[in-house]
Amino acid sequence: MKTAANLTFGEMAIITGINSEHPSARRIIEIGFTPGQQIELINKTAFNDPLAFSVRGALIAIRKNEAESIYVI
Amino acid sequence: MKKDVIQSTPFITLVGPPNSGKTTLFNYISGRNNKTVNYPGSTVEYSMCRINIGKPNEAELLDSPGIISLMPNSPDEQVTVDAIYSHPGLGIPDLVVATVDASQLSRHLLLVKQLLLSGFNVLVAVTMNDILERKGYKLDTHSLEIELGCRVCKVDGRTGSGTIDLIHQAELIINNTIKNYDLKRIEINNDTDTLIDLYKDIEGIEKRVLINSKELERKIKSANKAFNVLNVEKPEKVVNRPDEITIKIDRILLHQYWGLLIFFAAMSLLFTSIFWLAMPAMDLIDQTFGSLAGFVSNNFSNGWLTDFIADGLISGIGSVIIFLPQIIILFLILGLLEDVGYLARGAMLVDRPLSKIGLNGKSFVPMLSGFACAIPAMMAARTIPNKRERLLTIFILPLMSCSARLPVYALLIGFLLPPDKVFMGGIIMAGIYLFGILSSTLIAGLVNKFSNKILSANDSSSFILELPTYKIPKLMVILNNTFNSSLAYLKKAGPAILVFSVLLWVLTYFPNVHPKVDTSGLSEQQSSELIATERIATSYAADLGKIIQPVMTPIGMDWRVGVSLISAFAAREVFVSSLALIFKVTGDNDDALQASLLNAMRKAKIGGTDQKIFTTATVIGLIIFFVFALQCISTIIVSKQETGGWRIPIMQVVTFTSLAYVLTFITVNGLRLFGIA
Numbered sequence: 234m235k236t237a238a239n240l241t242f243g244e245m246a247i248i249t250g251i252n253s254e255h256p257s258a259r260r261i262i263e264i265g266f267t268p269g270q271q272i273e274l275i276n277k278t279a280f281n282d283p284l285a286f287s288v289r290g291a292l293i294a295i296r297k298n299e300a301e302s303i304y305v306i
Numbered sequence: 307m308k309k310d311v312i313q314s315t316p317f318i319t320l321v322g323p324p325n326s327g328k329t330t331l332f333n334y335i336s337g338r339n340n341k342t343v344n345y346p347g348s349t350v351e352y353s354m355c356r357i358n359i360g361k362p363n364e365a366e367l368l369d370s371p372g373i374i375s376l377m378p379n380s381p382d383e384q385v386t387v388d389a390i391y392s393h394p395g396l397g398i399p400d401l402v403v404a405t406v407d408a409s410q411l412s413r414h415l416l417l418v419k420q421l422l423l424s425g426f427n428v429l430v431a432v433t434m435n436d437i438l439e440r441k442g443y444k445l446d447t448h449s450l451e452i453e454l455g456c457r458v459c460k461v462d463g464r465t466g467s468g469t470i471d472l473i474h475q476a477e478l479i480i481n482n483t484i485k486n487y488d489l490k491r492i493e494i495n496n497d498t499d500t501l502i503d504l505y506k507d508i509e510g511i512e513k514r515v516l517i518n519s520k521e522l523e524r525k526i527k528s529a530n531k532a533f534n535v536l537n538v539e540k541p542e543k544v545v546n547r548p549d550e551i552t553i554k555i556d557r558i559l560l561h562q563y564w565g566l567l568i569f570f571a572a573m574s575l576l577f578t579s580i581f582w583l584a585m586p587a588m589d590l591i592d593q594t595f596g597s598l599a600g601f602v603s604n605n606f607s608n609g610w611l612t613d614f615i616a617d618g619l620i621s622g623i624g625s626v627i628i629f630l631p632q633i634i635i636l637f638l639i640l641g642l643l644e645d646v647g648y649l650a651r652g653a654m655l656v657d658r659p660l661s662k663i664g665l666n667g668k669s670f671v672p673m674l675s676g677f678a679c680a681i682p683a684m685m686a687a688r689t690i691p692n693k694r695e696r697l698l699t700i701f702i703l704p705l706m707s708c709s710a711r712l713p714v715y716a717l718l719i720g721f722l723l724p725p726d727k728v729f730m731g732g733i734i735m736a737g738i739y740l741f742g743i744l745s746s747t748l749i750a751g752l753v754n755k756f757s758n759k760i761l762s763a764n765d766s767s768s769f770i771l772e773l774p775t776y777k778i779p780k781l782m783v784i785l786n787n788t789f790n791s792s793l794a795y796l797k798k799a800g801p802a803i804l805v806f807s808v809l810l811w812v813l814t815y816f817p818n819v820h821p822k823v824d825t826s827g828l829s830e831q832q833s834s835e836l837i838a839t840e841r842i843a844t845s846y847a848a849d850l851g852k853i854i855q856p857v858m859t860p861i862g863m864d865w866r867v868g869v870s871l872i873s874a875f876a877a878r879e880v881f882v883s884s885l886a887l888i889f890k891v892t893g894d895n896d897d898a899l900q901a902s903l904l905n906a907m908r909k910a911k912i913g914g915t916d917q918k919i920f921t922t923a924t925v926i927g928l929i930i931f932f933v934f935a936l937q938c939i940s941t942i943i944v945s946k947q948e949t950g951g952w953r954i955p956i957m958q959v960v961t962f963t964s965l966a967y968v969l970t971f972i973t974v975n976g977l978r979l980f981g982i983a
Contacts, residue, residue, distance in 0.1 A: 262502060287548045
């Protein structure tokens with residue numbers, strides 16, 4: 234399944250769900266990643282981890298493994 | 307019971323997500339009358355002030371640290387959330403004022419919703435309305451009030467507009483509602499579906515309260531034209547694009563390849579500027595205190611009191627004040643980076659490398675503050691949610707080259723450098739900093755790898771951080787914070803240094819105040835020097851020193867350095883004033899303190915022999931010792947508080963101090979082996 238971690242630079246996607254098994258799931262949702270929201274990959278660091286996404290008009294940096302818990306289409 | 311409640315001063319807690327303009331609003335309302343206090347029994351800081359609300363006359367206003375949800379995610383947030391529900395000193399708040407960034411409405415309403423669900427009296431303060439309007443939208447305050455069921459005010463903490471109305475609304479709420487004592491805590495184990503549902507709710511609200519200015523204009527125009535009100539649909543996609551300028555700046559500062567380079571360049575610039583910018587001010591302070599001590603000993607009658615004032619007090623205080631310029635510059639630049647919005651980016655850039663050695667990107671800010679002082683740095687580590695990473699960050703923080711080590715390094719580098727090559731000082735200093743950082747990463751990596759027993763806590767590691775919009779820094783706020791931090795620092799270090807200076811002076815001056823020496827045929831200058839030397843050789847400090855002599859001999863030093871090293875446990879910078887005291891440096895000839903101390907050090911010989919104490923080898927050895935040794939009692943105490951026991955602080959003292967001794971031994975004797983005395 235495609236996740237936020239698979240997005241390329243500047244690619245936009247809609248969140249379809251959050252893997253609630255992920256230990257950080259609650260904080261990921263609290264900070265604004267919820268189903269139906271449009272996200273865009275804005276920045277990557279030299280190590281491709283963490284990644285910065287735009288969501289709900291904010292820039293949020295999360296680790297790659299956390300981005301993998303965000304399912305998108 | 308009820309009577310008590312009526313009589314007490316009402317109190318209002320200001321709550322809001324990070325970057326919601328909460329502190330700006332608080333600073334505007336409080337003016338300059340706020341004070342920073344800790345939550346009782348914890349080290350989490352908050353500001354509070356008294357505000358005039360009309361009836362009853364005054365209310366307490368508390369600024370709480372920023373949180374995004376009432377479900378805490380780190381020890382820091384736990385304390386904050388607990389204090390919102392019931393403040394350890396003041397109880398349940400009469401009113402909660404929640405700040406909400408209008409351009410981040412859907413994210414920031416989550417906290418407001420949780421506050422309302424818990425049963426608080428809530429007043430919403432909407433900030434950054436200008437940003438929303440630039441995006442082409444307007445917030446309908448009245449609709450939002452209906453949707454939420456609480457009062458909403460638009461405010462601007464920078465200009466103060468709307469604050470009078472806000473305080474007036476607060477007064478009305480406090481006087482017209484009874485304090486709600488049945489607060490319902492938001493369940494921590496709230497499942498993710500409930501949260502998603504809450505957000506769905508909020509998205510609905512956002513759609514109904516945000517009006518697209520252009521749609522509105524068109525609607526009015528067409529209504530005027532044809533007198534038929536069209537049922538224009540509200541725009542489907544609302545403000546979901548971050549600040550364009552911020553994205554453009556981040557294309558450079560967070561560039562996949564350049565980002566890290568720019569980061570390292572910025573950090574190098576930071577540390578070199580600490581050294582270079584502070585130089586002129588430090589020289590000035592050095593001169594001033596030197597002449598002051600000289601003035602006292604030349605113009606007052608000879609006796610113990612004069613000696614005490616000149617050698618004990620003035621030299622002691624001078625050697626502390628001298629590094630104040632460096633601390634001020636460090637706090638200034640740190641404040642600037644934070645206010646601009648770069649610190650969060652720095653944390654993101656180094657998260658990956660730090661996570662390799664068991665730390666977290668969020669360790670970056672504590673580590674950076676560690677270059678000012680390990681104490682606030684250890685407190686800042688509370689923002690790291692993962693316990694193991696937090697403990698490891700605290701463990702290595704004493705290796706960050708704190709500003710108390712600066713005067714020590716400055717003195718020792720001054721000793722090593724030939725007078726015509728002073729410019730090398732900055733380079734050597736940068737080298738020492740780098741050495742400290744490399745050693746700390748090495749130790750962190752080793753501890754992380756081999757000792758699951760030391761840091762047994764193991765919960766999932768995470769890094770989720772909002773990158774704030776870049777802002778033009780507010781200079782007044784930064785200056786104010788720098789002033790407060792520097793003052794707090796002086797207040798903390800000052801007394802310890804003073805007490806130790808006095809104690810050391812007593813130990814080195816008594817009991818043999820008037821030693822009998824043969825002064826025939828000597829000039830006045832020579833005889834007073836001989837008296838001083840004889841006095842110290844028979845002092846209490848010498849008796850104590852003889853006990854530690856065996857420890858000092860292997861590293862090529864004598865008891866006098868040993869006594870200075872021990873006194874450095876009060877605070878590292880005391881080392882310099884101790885040396886000055888023990889080697890009897892006075893500003894006799896109006897020399898700068900440091901210059902005359904360097905002279906005395908060049909002449910000093912190990913008691914009874916012709917061997918010099920301070921040589922290139924021993925001074926480099928001393929620098930190594932200061933890089934590693936944990937010689938700060940306050941740090942040990944804070945480490946105990948922050949790690950919840952003596953285990954980690956004791957391990958820190960044992961590990962770092964024995965490492966320091968062993969490495970100094972290797973350095974001194976190794977250098978000698980290669981022919982460097």
